[in-house]
Amino acid sequence: MQAVVDDEGAFTDVCIGHPGSLSDAAVLAKSALYARCEAGLLLGHDKLGWQQPLWLVGGASYPLTSWMLVPYTQPNQTWAQDRLNAHVADARAAAVGAFRRLRARWQCLRRAEVKLPELANMLAVCCVLHNLCERIGEELDANLLHDELEVVDDGVVACGGNTVRSAAAEEVRDHRIAHVRSSSRRQCFFE
Numbered sequence: 753m754q755a756v757v758d759d760e761g762a763f764t765d766v767c768i769g770h771p772g773s774l775s776d777a778a779v780l781a782k783s784a785l786y787a788r789c790e791a792g793l794l795l796g797h798d799k800l801g802w803q804q805p806l807w808l809v810g811g812a813s814y815p816l817t818s819w820m821l822v823p824y825t826q827p828n829q830t831w832a833q834d835r836l837n838a839h840v841a842d843a844r845a846a847a848v849g850a851f852r853r854l855r856a857r858w859q860c861l862r863r864a865e866v867k868l869p870e871l872a873n874m875l876a877v878c879c880v881l882h883n884l885c886e887r888i889g890e891e892l893d894a895n896l897l898h899d900e901l902e903v904v905d906d907g908v909v910a911c912g913g914n915t916v917r918s919a920a921a922e923e924v925r926d927h928r929i930a931h932v933r934s935s936s937r938r939q940c941f942f943e
Contacts (some may be wrong), residue, residue, distance in 0.1 A: 753875055754779045756808060757847040762883040768872040776813040789819040809843040816920045821881075836925070854882045856896040
């Protein structure tokens with residue numbers, strides 16, 4: 753399952769049904785989200801209600817594109833690159849937390865004894881119900897979250913690193929975003 757999570761922990765886009773053997777980048781390339789983003793249709797609203805393009809924030813296993821910000825993966829990073837990686841990790845924490853709460857809330861996702869053709873529907877229903885629970889502020893039993901396995905986050909270094917699919921995006925990340933002091937919390941988060 754690939755998902756986009758907003759800053760409140762709700763799933764805003766899910767892609768379910770691709771084999772687990774596919775890389776994160778391959779699942780992304782096959783998703784409807786990818787087609788929408790490539791067409792420039794990833795839009796949000798600023799504080800005044802104006803539509804503007806958004807950035808997705810992904811882990812190191814995703815490609816750097818004109819619409820997805822990913823961390824630097826090379827060794828010996830500059831201070832600005834390290835700071836950007838810290839901001840990306842902070843932003844992705846919303847997605848990591850949402851997946852932890854999803855699995856903790858719906859135990860059937862841990863021990864699913866569902867036929868494979870029904871699994872995608874079960875995952876989708878759990879995501880919708882998760883969003884409802886998040887929107888109404890339903891609290892989770894701390895023991896459920898404590899029992900939840902730690903999410904293995906690819907952090908800022910992954911085997912093979914990310915690929916750059918857009919030289920313009922690399923320039924934006926390297927010269928505009930990495931050197932900006934404040935980070936916007938309006939970004940979407942990707943897991």
